[in-house]
Amino acid sequence: MKTTVTRTGLVFLMCSISAFLTGCAAFRASTTDLDVNKTQHVRSTYDFSDLRTLSQAVADELLASPFLGDKSPAPIMMIAGVQNRTGRYVDTKGLTDKMRTLLFQSGKVQFVNEARREDLLKEQGYQAANATPETQTAVGKQLGAKYMLSGSLIEMQETSPRQVRVSKQEYTYYKLTMEVTDLETGLLAWTTEKEFARQSSQPLIGW
Amino acid sequence: MDLRRVIACLRPVGLVVLTALIQCGCATPALDSARHNFYAGQFDKANETLDSAKVPDNNKVLFNMERGTVRLFAGRYETSARDYIAASDELDRLETYSVSKGTASWVVNDTVQSFRGTPYERTLLHAFTAKDHLAMANWDNAAVEARRIIKSLDPAVRGDYPEDAYSRYMAGFCLEMIDDDSNARIQYQRASSLLSGIKVDEDTGHILPAPESAAGTNNTGAVASPIVADDKRWPHELVCFVLLGHSARGSDVWQQNWTPGQPMYAEIHRNGQYLGRSYNLADTVELAYTTDQIEAVRKMIKTVGRVVVKEAIASSLEANDNELLGELVRFVLIGLLERPDIRRWETLPRWLQVARVPCPPDLTNYDVVLKTFNGVTIRTLHVENPITRRRNTFVSFCRDIVPASGSVSIPPRNGKEPRPGALQSAVTDPE
Numbered sequence: 001m002k003t004t005v006t007r008t009g010l011v012f013l014m015c016s017i018s019a020f021l022t023g024c025a026a027f028r029a030s031t032t033d034l035d036v037n038k039t040q041h042v043r044s045t046y047d048f049s050d051l052r053t054l055s056q057a058v059a060d061e062l063l064a065s066p067f068l069g070d071k072s073p074a075p076i077m078m079i080a081g082v083q084n085r086t087g088r089y090v091d092t093k094g095l096t097d098k099m100r101t102l103l104f105q106s107g108k109v110q111f112v113n114e115a116r117r118e119d120l121l122k123e124q125g126y127q128a129a130n131a132t133p134e135t136q137t138a139v140g141k142q143l144g145a146k147y148m149l150s151g152s153l154i155e156m157q158e159t160s161p162r163q164v165r166v167s168k169q170e171y172t173y174y175k176l177t178m179e180v181t182d183l184e185t186g187l188l189a190w191t192t193e194k195e196f197a198r199q200s201s202q203p204l205i206g207w
Numbered sequence: 208m209d210l211r212r213v214i215a216c217l218r219p220v221g222l223v224v225l226t227a228l229i230q231c232g233c234a235t236p237a238l239d240s241a242r243h244n245f246y247a248g249q250f251d252k253a254n255e256t257l258d259s260a261k262v263p264d265n266n267k268v269l270f271n272m273e274r275g276t277v278r279l280f281a282g283r284y285e286t287s288a289r290d291y292i293a294a295s296d297e298l299d300r301l302e303t304y305s306v307s308k309g310t311a312s313w314v315v316n317d318t319v320q321s322f323r324g325t326p327y328e329r330t331l332l333h334a335f336t337a338k339d340h341l342a343m344a345n346w347d348n349a350a351v352e353a354r355r356i357i358k359s360l361d362p363a364v365r366g367d368y369p370e371d372a373y374s375r376y377m378a379g380f381c382l383e384m385i386d387d388d389s390n391a392r393i394q395y396q397r398a399s400s401l402l403s404g405i406k407v408d409e410d411t412g413h414i415l416p417a418p419e420s421a422a423g424t425n426n427t428g429a430v431a432s433p434i435v436a437d438d439k440r441w442p443h444e445l446v447c448f449v450l451l452g453h454s455a456r457g458s459d460v461w462q463q464n465w466t467p468g469q470p471m472y473a474e475i476h477r478n479g480q481y482l483g484r485s486y487n488l489a490d491t492v493e494l495a496y497t498t499d500q501i502e503a504v505r506k507m508i509k510t511v512g513r514v515v516v517k518e519a520i521a522s523s524l525e526a527n528d529n530e531l532l533g534e535l536v537r538f539v540l541i542g543l544l545e546r547p548d549i550r551r552w553e554t555l556p557r558w559l560q561v562a563r564v565p566c567p568p569d570l571t572n573y574d575v576v577l578k579t580f581n582g583v584t585i586r587t588l589h590v591e592n593p594i595t596r597r598r599n600t601f602v603s604f605c606r607d608i609v610p611a612s613g614s615v616s617i618p619p620r621n622g623k624e625p626r627p628g629a630l631q632s633a634v635t636d637p638e
Contacts, residue, residue: 083385084347087354089292161363168302206303 044172044200046090046155055095057194058178059102067180067190068108076110077103077180078145086155086174095176096149112145147189151178168204173197238266238273242553245273246453246608250281265308268294268301269322269550272332276554279339280606282592288339288348291332295355298323298332313513314520314540317506317548325502326368327494328552330359331559334377338448341602342593346384353381357394369497372401373489373559376412380446383412384597398488405486412446413563414486445566447590448604449473449485449575452557455495457549467493469580470558473605475566476574483564491555506547517541556606570594570601577607 034040039049062068068075079100082092103109113120120142127136153176160169179191237260244253257274275290301321311319324332337352356378360370379394392409399407406417451471473485517540525533566573575588586609594603 084351085385085387087351087358089348089351159363203303206305207307 044170044198051095054176054194055098059099061192063106065190074108074110075147076143076145077147077149078112078114080148080150083152085152148181148183166205168202170200245277245554250277253277265321267297272552273554284339284342288336291336313516315544316546322550325498326365330374334374337377337381338604344595349381350385353378369494371489372398376488441565443566443568443599445564445601447562449560450556450606454491454555454557456553457551461496471577471579474576475562475564482566485560485562487558487560489559492557575605
């Protein structure tokens, strides 16, 4: 009788545990859509929220600057890229792509597609050889950029010193500098800086 | 004793063995086979072996390090960089100490813990990733690795472990390539301070014999050979990272009087014209030796502690009138499972050298003439790839995977002969 009760108890316990484990969301694979407009950081390092925030801030400031004003026609720019001067792999092309989209959509700036120049020339060459004269793209009519958009992203990081502790504190500072250079004169036409710092804590002991 | 009791005794023992086997994983055969193929020059086969192997959780870093190296020398720079970066990311994750694996290591052995590599291996991981980026002319990413090298060599991170001049030089060079001259200068300066017999010019990165030290321990032949090319008119230069020999194997046993051997060096020729030579900036066997010396006490204390714990478990079972079970547990825990953790990044080269020589502006290939420390030619490698260019600087690297044949052992310190079993195979004997 006693053995039966013990066995029943064990079975009940195991059923409860398995029900708990399968029922608990933490033990199930799941996918959830996130609101990209909502700022969220998992670690102290550069992430997608920063990409959005920084590119939006730079684009807004450039569009509101007296340099751009109401120039007509809209000045033509080329993007030379943002130099990654951090200790991490940062897709700085993603940053400039986002800025270009925002600036272009404002209608106040035009861009040459310098990243696709080779493809462009290849297509023009193909058309010159194979397309009918009326549909052929004219060669030598591309517009030259007047300004160059470039920048750099730097990172400084501090980690809590070695001591008896259960978590590691990390402070990370980022500064993005963006500048517009007049390609004719070589003078800086506009520049701005955006910076932020963040703290995170990482456990030193885990399961 | 009846059969039921014997089975009852064996059950927990079987459970322990099974758990230990799962924890230890079965990575070694695939790794050994891949390393063997790699050193036989069969890079694709080595890559396939590692690709098809199931990577145990505790050996992810080691697998990625080895596969990254196989792919680097197979010319697959992008996938190699991906492997190295995956290893680095995994190392970041492993900064959090796993209580479960830590506890298991006190009952089984240290191999149940995730492989993190030694500090010099972690630094060289970034130096080798940088090489991938240099081979792809990806200067910004190479500079990212330079910053990671600098971070890993920070005394707060490195502790008392040795640092190597090669990684410092690599960091300086990557920073120089993105025009960060002030930081490059600091790295060249530190590299220079770690070297004997040669010095690194902090302004130019040129490596020259140190005038005050004609016979350095690492570069004895430095003065004997001409140091610059005959033709000084070229404003262009070639920076070639020359990688020679085999690193220490995990199973290598060190002897008290072990001494580093004299490294080979490489002469760079182009169309028969001598351009300059390489200088040795690091010896991974020496780094492994120094690191193992530092870790020896910690490892010994842990091993003794673990054996005591195992003995206590076995004795407590015996004390509960279960002698057979006690003996079995003792046999399994101490006799079968007690073994040292000999995991090591074994596809690393032994001698990490740099040749920075003047070269013609139309450089598309060059020859690397490998020589013993006293100038005897061993063999010649022809290099066409990788050669990338940034303004007036050509960047390239080459590896001689044949073991250090032709290198000559030197008498050990204090005039004693090394004992048999000391790590000499890589120093003296061609395989």
